[in-house]
Amino acid sequence: MTSDTMLGIDTGGTYTDAVIYSETAGILAKAKALxxxxxxxxxxxxxxxxxxxxxxxxxxxxxxxxLSTTLATNALVEGQGGRSALVMIGFGPEDLKxxxxxxxxxxxxxxxxxxxxxxxxxxxxLDLEALEAALPRLAPHVSSFAVAGYFAVRNxxxxxxxxxxxxxxxxxxxxxxxxxxxxxxxxxxxxxTLLNARLVSMIDRLVGSAENYLKQRGIVAPxxxxxxxxxxxxxxxxxxxxxxxxxxxxxxxxxGARHLTGLDNAVVSDIGGTTTDVAIMEGGxxxxxxxxxxxxxxxxxxxxxxxxxxGLGGDSxxxxxxxxxxxxxxxxxxxxxxxxxxxxxxxxAILDVLDRQVRATHLGRHDGRFAVRxxxxxxxxxxxxxxxxxxxxxxxxxxxxxxxxxxxTQQKATLDRLVARGLVHVIGLTPSDAMHMLGRxxxxxxxxxxxxxKLAVRQKTGAGQPIAASPKxxxxxxxxxxxxQSAEVILASCFAEDGIPDIVPVRSxxxxxxxxxxxxxxxxSLSLDRPLIGLGASAAxxxxxxxxxxxxxxxxxPDADVANAVGAVVGQVRSTTTVFITSPEEGLFxxxxxxxxxxFVDEDKAFAAARDRxxxxxxxxxxxxxxxxxxxxxxxxxxxxxxxxxxxxxEARIYATASGRPRMARH
Numbered sequence: 001m002t003s004d005t006m007l008g009i010d011t012g013g014t015y016t017d018a019v020i021y022s023e024t025a026g027i028l029a030k031a032k033a034l035x036x037x038x039x040x041x042x043x044x045x046x047x048x049x050x051x052x053x054x055x056x057x058x059x060x061x062x063x064x065x066x067l068s069t070t071l072a073t074n075a076l077v078e079g080q081g082g083r084s085a086l087v088m089i090g091f092g093p094e095d096l097k098x099x100x101x102x103x104x105x106x107x108x109x110x111x112x113x114x115x116x117x118x119x120x121x122x123x124x125x126l127d128l129e130a131l132e133a134a135l136p137r138l139a140p141h142v143s144s145f146a147v148a149g150y151f152a153v154r155n156x157x158x159x160x161x162x163x164x165x166x167x168x169x170x171x172x173x174x175x176x177x178x179x180x181x182x183x184x185x186x187x188x189x190x191x192x193t194l195l196n197a198r199l200v201s202m203i204d205r206l207v208g209s210a211e212n213y214l215k216q217r218g219i220v221a222p223x224x225x226x227x228x229x230x231x232x233x234x235x236x237x238x239x240x241x242x243x244x245x246x247x248x249x250x251x252x253x254x255x256g257a258r259h260l261t262g263l264d265n266a267v268v269s270d271i272g273g274t275t276t277d278v279a280i281m282e283g284g285x286x287x288x289x290x291x292x293x294x295x296x297x298x299x300x301x302x303x304x305x306x307x308x309x310x311g312l313g314g315d316s317x318x319x320x321x322x323x324x325x326x327x328x329x330x331x332x333x334x335x336x337x338x339x340x341x342x343x344x345x346x347x348x349a350i351l352d353v354l355d356r357q358v359r360a361t362h363l364g365r366h367d368g369r370f371a372v373r374x375x376x377x378x379x380x381x382x383x384x385x386x387x388x389x390x391x392x393x394x395x396x397x398x399x400x401x402x403x404x405x406x407x408x409t410q411q412k413a414t415l416d417r418l419v420a421r422g423l424v425h426v427i428g429l430t431p432s433d434a435m436h437m438l439g440r441x442x443x444x445x446x447x448x449x450x451x452x453x454k455l456a457v458r459q460k461t462g463a464g465q466p467i468a469a470s471p472k473x474x475x476x477x478x479x480x481x482x483x484x485q486s487a488e489v490i491l492a493s494c495f496a497e498d499g500i501p502d503i504v505p506v507r508s509x510x511x512x513x514x515x516x517x518x519x520x521x522x523x524x525s526l527s528l529d530r531p532l533i534g535l536g537a538s539a540a541x542x543x544x545x546x547x548x549x550x551x552x553x554x555x556x557x558p559d560a561d562v563a564n565a566v567g568a569v570v571g572q573v574r575s576t577t578t579v580f581i582t583s584p585e586e587g588l589f590x591x592x593x594x595x596x597x598x599x600f601v602d603e604d605k606a607f608a609a610a611r612d613r614x615x616x617x618x619x620x621x622x623x624x625x626x627x628x629x630x631x632x633x634x635x636x637x638x639x640x641x642x643x644x645x646x647x648x649x650x651e652a653r654i655y656a657t658a659s660g661r662p663r664m665a666r667h
Contacts, residue, residue: 090116
């Protein structure tokens with residue numbers, strides 16, 4: 001028989017959520033555990049043990065497991081990820097200036113070699129000797145490779161040959177650009193491939209952690225992962241293309257929001273520890289961003305929900321600008337480990353230091369800040385500069401206070417680089433600490449939050465006055481700031497959806513007056529035309545005030561804290577393949593994409609072959625991704641203008657999409 005009992009898991013930046021869901025009975029149980037970034041299996045095991053115990057369901061009764069995650073999104077927002085080498089085939093250094101590729105590359109190495117193809121799939125000779133000569137120099141300093149070939153979407157042969165050489169000589173993971181997108185635009189495809197390569201080890205560890213736990217508990221169900229467009233893919237596919245899991249968590253939250261509220265039209269805002277994700281739901285479905293998902297200031301070629309992700313969450317860094325007469329508070333975009341959470345995990349290593357700093361007569365420059373290793377494997381620390389390696393060696397699994405770690409200014413920049421590499425966490429004051437101080441959250445250590453706020457309130461404004469009258473007053477200001485910044489990012493998303501992205505709420509005097517409800521001869525007000533669905537573990541704490549600021553109806557469903565995990569198990573597998581037909585000269589038709597280029601002298605035969613290739617590969621991909629009884633749909637776009645009374649085929653694009661519910665385990 002086939003069990004309809006499913007297990008949904010969402011691994012976020014702060015919490016790992018789990019739900020047991022039945023297609024006939026709904027949510028049977030839910031549970032949470034802290035995400036353990038150094039060893040993801042601990043957090044996954046904690047959440048799953050809790051939910052299994054709560055439900056009383058036997059592990060062997062589970063027919064499907066589905067996983068959503070914000071880890072890839074968070075890594076790109078925070079500029080983290082492994083060090084990767086980019087191999088550009090047929091491109092030149094000037095191409096790095098396009099689509100933000102140079103900024104994304106940063107200090108990672110890049111290699112240019114001859115090769116590539118033209119728009120019809122014809123090749124330029126590939127220079128493998130240059131590649132083989134460079135690999136011994138590159139391999140020791142990177143954890144993965146990204147390969148992007150000129151017009152590889154029309155003919156991927158050179159990318160495949162380069163991948164073969166790298167794997168044989170180095171044994172490191174390799175991502176090819178043609179595997180990620182069928183769209184033209186080499187530099188942006190290279191950017192997407194580079195980001196994918198950086199995420200490989202992170203998603204591999206996540207999937208491996210989940211698989212190991214399921215095996216230990218005797219759960220033999222298929223493991224699926226939520227893609228950024230809300231569709232499901234197999235765990236094996238996610239390991240190959242982790243970039244497709246960016247916005248996985250947000251996509252799952254939208255599916256979950258629709259399921260939990262029944263609302264067809266809404267603004268959906270999901271607050272986590274690191275990010276706030278905002279999307280608009282119309283007719284029960286989120287709009288997909290056809291231009292590619294934007295995450296961490298980079299526009300990728302990944303088709304995903306039209307979700308806007310902002311570096312704002314409960315664990316956002318609290319920053320004070322004391323240059324004015326009244327100190328300004330800003331939050332994010334960097335995530336810190338909250339003091340209250342760190343103290344719950346490490347006890348005296350946090351509390352004793354905070355107590356010492358509070359009893360000191362003067363506020364130190366680095367008071368209230370600590371550093372601790374994330375605990376990721378040592379080989380991912382490859383390529384550290386001497387000063388980075390020296391500082392990294394002083395940081396261990398127990399937090400060390402920054403006033404004891406940093407002795408000169410330049411070390412702060414070195415520490416920031418270690419954080420960007422995902423090797424070190426900084427611990428400090430966050431909105432979550434403010435909520436603990438105010439008694440609105442209580443899952444961690446309130447004493448640490450209070451000590452951190454006592455330190456922060458010692459800071460002075462430009463006029464020499466304390467930035468707040470008391471620690472409690474400062475906590476209120478921090479929470480108010482989160483409410484205001486949340487309202488601003490929600491409005492920015494709504495304006496962009498309305499086609500007026502030039503209105504920037506944070507810079508608009510009129511919006512400022514409307515949100516402050518300032519009186520005047522001309523009074524300004526604004527509101528949303530639909531409910532605001534608030535999701536996330538802290539949604540019930542934050543969103544009523546945010547909705548009130550926006551004059552919107554607030555909808556926080558009872559299971560808002562596990563909406564992502566619910567969305568993970570109610571999605572479908574979906575795979576789309578694109579094949580192209582071009583006609584470079586009269587009577588010649590070239591089929592390209594999704595394999596080797598083929599030549600035809602008959603247009604009808606070219607189209608028939610293109611449809612056959614697209615459908616065969618789409619169905620094969622859907623089946624490989626775990627679909628059962630996939631259904632095929634078609635879409636064709638043909639550019640064939642009449643020139644001097646004669647039809648001229650410029651390009652045809654054949655899209656085949658196979659979709660279906662994932663296979664369930666049979667018992």
